[in-house]
Amino acid sequence: MKDSCDLILALGGGGARGLAHLGALEVIQDADLPIKRIVGVSIGSLLGALYALEGDIRPVQRTVMEYVGSAVFQAHQEALYGARSAPDERTLPGFSWFGRVMDYLRANRAFHRAILRKSLLPGRVLEDVVTHLLPDADIADTRIPLTIVTADLVKGRRVVLEHGPMREAVRGSSSLPGIFPPVDLDGKLLCDIGVFYAVPAKVARYYDPGTVVAIDVTADLGEYRGGTALETMMRMQDIGGSLLREETITSADIIIRPEVGAMEWMDFSNAEACIEIGREAARASLPEILARVGRCLAEDTSQPSTP
Numbered sequence: 001m002k003d004s005c006d007l008i009l010a011l012g013g014g015g016a017r018g019l020a021h022l023g024a025l026e027v028i029q030d031a032d033l034p035i036k037r038i039v040g041v042s043i044g045s046l047l048g049a050l051y052a053l054e055g056d057i058r059p060v061q062r063t064v065m066e067y068v069g070s071a072v073f074q075a076h077q078e079a080l081y082g083a084r085s086a087p088d089e090r091t092l093p094g095f096s097w098f099g100r101v102m103d104y105l106r107a108n109r110a111f112h113r114a115i116l117r118k119s120l121l122p123g124r125v126l127e128d129v130v131t132h133l134l135p136d137a138d139i140a141d142t143r144i145p146l147t148i149v150t151a152d153l154v155k156g157r158r159v160v161l162e163h164g165p166m167r168e169a170v171r172g173s174s175s176l177p178g179i180f181p182p183v184d185l186d187g188k189l190l191c192d193i194g195v196f197y198a199v200p201a202k203v204a205r206y207y208d209p210g211t212v213v214a215i216d217v218t219a220d221l222g223e224y225r226g227g228t229a230l231e232t233m234m235r236m237q238d239i240g241g242s243l244l245r246e247e248t249i250t251s252a253d254i255i256i257r258p259e260v261g262a263m264e265w266m267d268f269s270n271a272e273a274c275i276e277i278g279r280e281a282a283r284a285s286l287p288e289i290l291a292r293v294g295r296c297l298a299e300d301t302s303q304p305s306t307p
Contacts, residue, residue: 005296006036007213009288010204010252013042013174013194014217015265016274020258021047022064024215025057031286039147039204042194044215045173045216048146049134049166055143061275067132068268076125077268122143125173130167137166147207148173149200151193153182159191160203196241199253207228211292213285214252215278218245253292256285 007028012019021044028035040048050060067073125176139146140163148161150173161169165184172183172190181188201214221242249255260274 001039005293006034006210006212007206007293008036008204009038009048010199010201010214011038011040011044011048011222012199012214012216012218013044013192014198014219014260015088016268016271017045017217017219017258017260017263017265018043018047018259019064019068019268019271019274020278020281021215022057022061023275023280024191024256024258024282025051025278026061026275027279027282027286027291028213029057029292033289035144037145037147037204037207038211039149039200039207040173041149041197041200042174042192044200044217045148045150045170046130046133049139049142049148049170050144052144052146053135053137064131065271067129068271072128072132076128077266105256126171126180130170134167139163139166139169147200147203149197149203150179150190151197153177153189153191154187158197158203159188159190160206169242196244197248198241199249199252201250201255202248205251207225211254211289211296212252213254213256213289215256215258216245216249217258217260218242221263243289254285254288256281 009025009028012018025047038048038052040046042133047060047064050063054060107228116247117146137249139148139161148166148169150157150159150161150169151157159172168183168185169190172185172188173192173194174180174190175182177191177195180191182191184190186208199214199216201212204212221238258274258277263270263274
């Protein structure tokens with residue numbers, strides 16, 4: 001079989017919305033489609049690493065669901081974000097995750113924390129997540145080849161990792177800049193590049209030949225309602241990230257877009273619903289994927305064999 005018949009999966013970032021990856025991966029796996037490599041950013045790097053290690057999505061789903069429902073994770077959620085009894089305007093489709101950051105900045109104590117400390121929130125949450133979910137393994141030691149995409153604050157560059165400590169790489173790829181502290185790895189300060197590079201389709205394309213399937217779990221921008229100078233600057237950052245995503249995602253051959261925009265980036269309370277939305281989106285794209293792989297296989301069998 002030609003390598004170009006294999007799939008290269010680009011798993012994007014989006015916080016809790018990324019749980020939709022688990023549903024989409026299930027549909028792709030059940031269709032017995034060959035996967036050449038997984039490329040992940042932010043939560044896409046975490047879930048991609050879990051799947052790449054296991055090689056079977058269903059144990060991964062059980063592991064993630066058990067952890068999300070655990071007392072340890074719920075305690076972290078409560079401590080960081082507090083209980084939410086009803087949705088507000090920040091849960092509407094397209095409203096940026098920066099809306100919750102504004103809550104912290106409006107509080108005087110958190111404002112001083114933002115100025116004087118390395119991050120608004122402690123890094124122990126991400127450390128706990130990766131310690132509970134991932135083994136102490138190397139990125140290169142997976143059943144399915146894995147690439148983790150992150151950013152280096154020191155050099156100001158995108159970083160593409162194919163080997164090295166998996167836990168540190170995933171933490172770096174998931175550390176929202178300014179929200180969680182960057183991760184020190186080999187002289188680099190790694191942070192989440194997903195604010196501007198939410199779907200790593202362009203990196204996935206570097207592994208050509210292959211059919212790049214991108215799973216985009218970002219939310220639409222929505223309309224701007226006006227606000228403070230800081231909100232205006234954040235809005236422009238959102239616009240920049242959206243424009244860059246539109247440009248880079250064209251590197252994908254097929255784009256799966258689960259309808260998860262109405263879910264808040266830190267709200268893991270609807271995990272099963274999010275996974276089901278991922279299944280639905282992948283099922284809708286499956287005929288296109290099968291047709292593309294089928295054409296590739298037909299071309300492969302039509303070629304004369306090399307003596």
